[in-house]
Amino acid sequence: MRTATETDASDLPRSQTVLDMLRALLLDGRLAADTRLNEVHLSHEFDVSRTPIRAALQTLAGEGLLEYLPNRGYKVRAIPLSEIVDAYEMRALAEGLAARLAAERGLTPLQQGEIESALALGDDILNAPGETLDNQRSAYGAINDRFHRNIRDAAESRLVRDVVQLCQRVPHASAHNIVAFEIDDVRKRHGEHHKIYEAILFREPKKAEALMQAHVLGVKSAAARAVARLEFEKGSSVQTGRQRQRRA
Amino acid sequence: MRTATETDASDLPRSQTVLDMLRALLLDGRLAADTRLNEVHLSHEFDVSRTPIRAALQTLAGEGLLEYLPNRGYKVRAIPLSEIVDAYEMRALAEGLAARLAAERGLTPLQQGEIESALALGDDILNAPGETLDNQRSAYGAINDRFHRNIRDAAESRLVRDVVQLCQRVPHASAHNIVAFEIDDVRKRHGEHHKIYEAILFREPKKAEALMQAHVLGVKSAAARAVARLEFEKGSSVQTGRQRQRRA
DNA sequence: TACCGCCAAAGTGTGTACAATTCTTGTTGA
DNA sequence: TCAACAAGAATTGTACACACTTTGGCGGTA
Numbered sequence: 001m002r003t004a005t006e007t008d009a010s011d012l013p014r015s016q017t018v019l020d021m022l023r024a025l026l027l028d029g030r031l032a033a034d035t036r037l038n039e040v041h042l043s044h045e046f047d048v049s050r051t052p053i054r055a056a057l058q059t060l061a062g063e064g065l066l067e068y069l070p071n072r073g074y075k076v077r078a079i080p081l082s083e084i085v086d087a088y089e090m091r092a093l094a095e096g097l098a099a100r101l102a103a104e105r106g107l108t109p110l111q112q113g114e115i116e117s118a119l120a121l122g123d124d125i126l127n128a129p130g131e132t133l134d135n136q137r138s139a140y141g142a143i144n145d146r147f148h149r150n151i152r153d154a155a156e157s158r159l160v161r162d163v164v165q166l167c168q169r170v171p172h173a174s175a176h177n178i179v180a181f182e183i184d185d186v187r188k189r190h191g192e193h194h195k196i197y198e199a200i201l202f203r204e205p206k207k208a209e210a211l212m213q214a215h216v217l218g219v220k221s222a223a224a225r226a227v228a229r230l231e232f233e234k235g236s237s238v239q240t241g242r243q244r245q246r247r248a
Numbered sequence: 249m250r251t252a253t254e255t256d257a258s259d260l261p262r263s264q265t266v267l268d269m270l271r272a273l274l275l276d277g278r279l280a281a282d283t284r285l286n287e288v289h290l291s292h293e294f295d296v297s298r299t300p301i302r303a304a305l306q307t308l309a310g311e312g313l314l315e316y317l318p319n320r321g322y323k324v325r326a327i328p329l330s331e332i333v334d335a336y337e338m339r340a341l342a343e344g345l346a347a348r349l350a351a352e353r354g355l356t357p358l359q360q361g362e363i364e365s366a367l368a369l370g371d372d373i374l375n376a377p378g379e380t381l382d383n384q385r386s387a388y389g390a391i392n393d394r395f396h397r398n399i400r401d402a403a404e405s406r407l408v409r410d411v412v413q414l415c416q417r418v419p420h421a422s423a424h425n426i427v428a429f430e431i432d433d434v435r436k437r438h439g440e441h442h443k444i445y446e447a448i449l450f451r452e453p454k455k456a457e458a459l460m461q462a463h464v465l466g467v468k469s470a471a472a473r474a475v476a477r478l479e480f481e482k483g484s485s486v487q488t489g490r491q492r493q494r495r496a
Numbered sequence: 497t498a499c500c501g502c503c504a505a506a507g508t509g510t511g512t513a514c515a516a517t518t519c520t521t522g523t524t525g526a
Numbered sequence: 527t528c529a530a531c532a533a534g535a536a537t538t539g540t541a542c543a544c545a546c547t548t549t550g551g552c553g554g555t556a
Contacts, residue, residue, distance in 0.1 A: 090411060
């Protein structure tokens with residue numbers, strides 16, 4: 001998600017590595033909630049001094065992944081389930097606004113090309129007969145990113161970009177979970193992409209906003225279903241392979 | 249706006265002062281856009297070492313007030329007018345969501361009391377015959393804050409809180425500008441507060457959300473009118489006092 | 497036994513020296 | 527005159543030392 005050219009208010013050349021690695025750890029949930037992060041320990045772990053460690057921790061606290069306690073350092077913030085749900089609600093509003101602004105301001109030829117190729121690639125992937133479902137889903141993740149990112153870019157609003165980023169940095173609230181979706185859900189979302197693009201292309205701000213809001217909320221439901229399915233499979237039987245195949 | 253108890257992912261005891269002073273400078277627009285901030289210079293200015301300065305700068309970059317360039321330090325980010333407008337649009341959505349969530353989850357007796365007293369105080373202030381208009385407006389600022397803050401608290405969503413904070417930290421996009429509003433605008437906004445509170449009290453999420461969105465967008469328009477009026481007065485004549493009185 | 501205060505250990509907050517990078521400026525050559 | 531280059535200055539990036547705060551344990555006292 002993060003690129004080197006992104007002016008991200010992050011920090012320093014060397015700290016960059018530390019920051020990215022720590023953030024990945026947190027987003028993947030590999031660090032338990034309420035775990036306290038010792039600066040000296042981390043500095044040995046990453047083989048740097050405390051200075052870049054502190055910089056990274058401060059940035060992560062600013063992103064809401066860590067909690068800061070004066071004179072007592074940082075600890076992993078516990079994310080309540082409600083916050084993950086809220087992240088989808090908020091993102092629906094923010095990306096809806098992005099779609100509206102994009103429809104108002106119009107697309108550059110480049111953005112238009114990017115989006116159309118993303119849509120076409122999506123069509124191909126979802127219709128490819130030889131591919132396995134898992135391959136289709138994981139390949140679709142990148143396509144999905146490209147579609148949404150180009151619309152956000154077209155909105156030309158830093159604030160919208162920041163808010164979406166804030167929502168995506170809530171652990172487990174990212175669309176990367178698409179790999180666990182039902183394939184029918186992925187198809188449905190892709191169809192919605194087409195409709196949203198049309199609305200933006202035809203300069204219908206209200207329609208684009210409404211469609212995008214519904215789209216993201218649809219993703220929320222699909223994610224909830226995916227989580228419920230995974231929980232069910234984990235808890236009920238060891239034959240997850242058969243169940244996954246039947247339901248997909 | 250910031251209190252000591254707020255877990256704000258900011259930073260360190262001593263840096264706190266530096267951070268707050270620098271932020272105030274930036275929000276008031278007292279530092280020109282693209283000004284580069286020299287760490288050594290600032291450390292002499294505030295009579296601390298570079299360490300707390302760096303911490304403050306990093307936090308401010310995270311808040312979007314500064315821009316970070318690797319190996320080249322921080323500079324004041326230029327805020328385009330469109331971003332101020334976007335901040336109101338985004339805040340309308342976020343506070344709308346807050347109102348909806350508050351209506352869904354309900355108010356605590358304490359929040360109910362806070363809001364009702366804010367509404368009553370507002371009624372008193374706006375109806376007080378002896379007060380000057382300027383006094384009324386500045387006194388209303390705190391009331392306004394209290395109303396909105398309690399609704400956000402009732403939403404119990406960290407993300408909503410963060411997004412609103414992000415919007416309010418866009419220079420010139422804060423409701424503190426209320427001191428420049430037409431007094432009739434302030435009266436209108438106050439009336440909307442009453443309606444919003446009713447909707448939340450009667451547990452009407454959709455209605456609360458719609459009313460709050462319209463309310464904040466109304467504030468946007470009022471702010472735009474206020475800015476236009478100030479520009480007009482500044483550019484047209486020196487008799488600002490008489491004009492302000494006539495229009496108010 | 498329960499409670500209080502003191503002390504030591506651990507860990508964070510700050511200052512500062514030094515390394516690495518970027519910017520400035522003066523010089524040289526065409 | 528201008529461009530390219532190089533040396534020096536300025537500025538940021540990192541490491542590390544030390545001061546302050548917090549915390550947990552220990553012993554003494556009621």
